Each structure stands twice: as C-alpha cells, then as structure tokens.
Amino acid sequence: MSEARTFKVQSGLAKQLARPGGRTVDEAERRAAQGLASHREDTLVAIGRIIGELEQACAAAEAGQEAHVYERAATLIDLAGFFDTGPLYEAGYSLCELSDRMRGAGVWKWPAVEVHVKALRLIHAGGCKADDNAAVLLQGLRSVLGAFAPAA
Amino acid sequence: MSGAVQPRVNLEHSTVLLIDDNPKSLDMLSSIFHGFGVKEQIKCESAAAATEIVKRRTIDLILVDCSMPDMDGYDFTRWLRRETPAPVRYTPVIMLTGHAATSGVQKSRDCGASFVIAKPLTPNVLLKRIMWLGADEREFVECDSYVGPDRRVRNFGPPLGMSGRRSGDLSTHVGVASEANMDQSDIDMLMKPRRVAL
Numbered sequence: 001m002s003e004a005r006t007f008k009v010q011s012g013l014a015k016q017l018a019r020p021g022g023r024t025v026d027e028a029e030r031r032a033a034q035g036l037a038s039h040r041e042d043t044l045v046a047i048g049r050i051i052g053e054l055e056q057a058c059a060a061a062e063a064g065q066e067a068h069v070y071e072r073a074a075t076l077i078d079l080a081g082f083f084d085t086g087p088l089y090e091a092g093y094s095l096c097e098l099s100d101r102m103r104g105a106g107v108w109k110w111p112a113v114e115v116h117v118k119a120l121r122l123i124h125a126g127g128c129k130a131d132d133n134a135a136v137l138l139q140g141l142r143s144v145l146g147a148f149a150p151a152a
Numbered sequence: 153m154s155g156a157v158q159p160r161v162n163l164e165h166s167t168v169l170l171i172d173d174n175p176k177s178l179d180m181l182s183s184i185f186h187g188f189g190v191k192e193q194i195k196c197e198s199a200a201a202a203t204e205i206v207k208r209r210t211i212d213l214i215l216v217d218c219s220m221p222d223m224d225g226y227d228f229t230r231w232l233r234r235e236t237p238a239p240v241r242y243t244p245v246i247m248l249t250g251h252a253a254t255s256g257v258q259k260s261r262d263c264g265a266s267f268v269i270a271k272p273l274t275p276n277v278l279l280k281r282i283m284w285l286g287a288d289e290r291e292f293v294e295c296d297s298y299v300g301p302d303r304r305v306r307n308f309g310p311p312l313g314m315s316g317r318r319s320g321d322l323s324t325h326v327g328v329a330s331e332a333n334m335d336q337s338d339i340d341m342l343m344k345p346r347r348v349a350l
Contacts, residue, residue, distance in 0.1 A: 004295035006302070009242045012212040013166065017286030022162025023189050025279065032187025032275035039180050046176055070253070074219055075174060077250040081271025082180045089272055096251035 036082060043079050044124070047088070050076045051120050054095075058114040066108055070099040076120070087134035088123045091116060094141045101148040112144050161283060167192040167210065171202045171228065172217040172248075181215060184275050188282075199228035206236060211243055213282065218249045218256060218268075226259035233264035233299040241299070242292060244285045248273065264300025 023031075054072055057065050077092040095116040102108050119137040126133065168190050172178045178195045185193055194209070196202040199216065200223050206214075214232070218225040229245050247265040249256075260268055266288070267281050290302040 004293055004298075006291040006293050008289075009239070009292045011242055011244050011285070011288075012210065012239075013244050013282070014286045014288070016166045016212055017162060017283065019162045019165065020160075022160045022164060024158040024160050025283075026158060028161050028163075028188045029275050029279055030187075031189075032184040032279070035183030035187045036180055036275065039176070039183060043176060043180070074251050074253075077271065078174060078177055078217070078219075081250055081273055082177070084272070093251055096253075100251070100253050 040083055043082065044128075047076055047079055048124055050079075051117065051124055054113075054117045055121070058110060058117050061110045063108075066099060066103050069113060070096060070103065073099060085128040086130040087138055088120065088128040090138055091119050091123055091141055094138075094145050095120070097150075098145050098148060101145075101150055105148065107148075112148070115144055116141055161188065161279065163188050163190045163282075166190055166212040167194065169194045169196065169202060169205060169209075169211045169214045171196045171199055171215065171220075171225070173197055173220040174217070177217065184278060187275065188279060199223035199225065202228060203231060206232065206240060206243075211240075213285070214243055214245045216245060216247055218247050218252070218260065224256075225265075226256065226263040229263040229265050229300075230259075244288075246278075246281060246285070261303070262298060264298065266301050 022028075050072055054069065054076075057069055057072070073092055073095040077089055077096060080089045080092055095113065098112055098116060102112070119141055122137060123134050163185075168185055170178055170181045170185070170193060172181065175197060178197065182193055182195060194205055194211075196205060199220055202214075202216070203223075205211070216225040216228055223231075225247050229247065232243065232245065233241050244266040245264070247260070247263075247268045248271065249260070249268060250271050252260060252270075266285055269277065269281060288301065290304075293300065293302050
C-alpha cells in the first residue's frame, strides 16, 4: 500500500471569496431566504402529491414496492427540508428510517407504513404546524419505529 | 461612529454547479444561490451530465444531492476526486442529504466531499459552510483508500475567526503572544537534566 500524500490546496472558491465587494452576509441571507420562500406553496402542493402516491401504494399493499416507498419518502423530505416544515419533516424522516430498517431486516409491514402516511396527510392538511396534535402523532410514529431495531 | 463592520461575501464571479435529479430542488437551490449573489449557475439533473460539465468548465463550487438514480452524489464525488486531473479534483464539494440510508453512511465518509449538510437546509447554514470552505485550512489527502480533504476537522479546528460547531473547537492559529518571551536561561532550565537525590 502506498503512503498517504498530504498537501495544501487553495481552491478557486477561496480566491473568489477573498475578493473585495459582494454583499453583506445579512443581505445575502435575506435575499436567499426571500427567493426560497417564493417556492413554498408550490413545494407543499408537490409534497401533497407524493403523499397521495404513498397512499396509493398503501392501498395496493403489493409486494416489491419497498424501494418505491423509500424513494418517495426520501423525495418528500428532500423537498420538505428546504423549509421549516417541522413535524412534516420529522414524520417523513421517520418513514424513511422505517422503510430502510424494514428493508434491511427483510421484513415489511404495510400497517406500519400506513400509519406514517396517515400522519403525513394530517400534518400536511394542518399546515405543518408544530402543535399538540402533531406532537401526539409524532409520538405515535416514534413508538412504531421503535418496534424495528436499526441495522447493526 | 457607526457600529461594527458587517462581514461580506463575494460570490459574484463564482461558478457554481448544482446537481439534483429533482427539478424542484434544483430551482430552490438556484434561488438560494441567486440570493447569495452567484450570477453563473449550472444546473444538472443527473450526475452523469455533470461529469461532462466538469470536464469542460472551470467550477468554483459543486453542490450535489447524495441520493440520485444511477450515479449518486457519493459516486460523483468519488469520480471527481479520483478520475479528474488537478486542479479540477480539488474543487470544493458540498453534499446535501435528507435521509442517510444505512448503505450510504460508509460511502458518505469515504467519497471525499468537503462538507455534508443534512437537511433541513437554511440559507444561513449553507452560507456559513461556504464561507468556512473559503477559509478551509485542511490539507488535501491522497492515498489508496481515500482522496479528499482531511476528514479530521476536529484536530485542526475551525478557520480563524469562525466559531466551531462543538464547544471545545479551537483554531490552529496560535495568535500573538500575550506575555513576554522567556529568557534563554529559563528555557535552558526547563530542559536541563538535574541530578535528584532520592
């Protein structure tokens, strides 16, 4: 095995950032947040469609859909993760974790998926608010997830 | 007198490559970078398409989603670090993750990304990481099993003037001496072996 070679590198990014000018950090963050906020409504509609696809998968409950459920849940949190969607993100993350654990263990329980999807729908319909109802739903999802041990 | 000088960020002349298979995510990332002042953004919906861009264009920063069909973000970064010539292979890479599947944890550690940012993502966190990369003092490591920035951030601490994520993080900069230099005789005394009577 060859030895590790270590050396200093100055990236083009470092050179660019060292140039004078630009905008203040506060201004850059404010403009970025403003631009991002303009996508919020469209994104929540897209998330609603993904929940609909997950509902269809649960209704069919067919074998061989495990990867599809994980992929849809992962896409959901990818989108939800651009905004403060609190409980929605947490419920989506829980579904990702659940489907990953069940796939890893070779065990698939549709009711466990279904309870997550129902929670996602309720939280989404409630405007993703971090209220008492969402807290109760998330507590229930934690219990469901806890029944499936993470992969070693 | 006015207050403290506001820190500034200049990304006006930077070229940023955004890679995500979800067009909606690409649009949102693009809006964030537009807010940061980046005028030149290249959006790719597949890592395979991004490999062609990287071969032809000079890129200052790459943002890539970890999970994509076919070539994922890990494979793309690994390819960049191992299969491209210098200085392209040194391009900073920020990887975005939503859920890290069990199978992806090892790949994430070993692919050579400069930073992995877990969602939820905020412009504040992203800009901090970009500024950190601009002042990054980690060495680049090349060996059989790994090519990328030194992963031991904790040993080197955050760049000068930036607070670390952990309470115990210290910068590697020693700074200006706060006390008078020791006399040579004092130093000699510290190093001089002495006979001790037991």
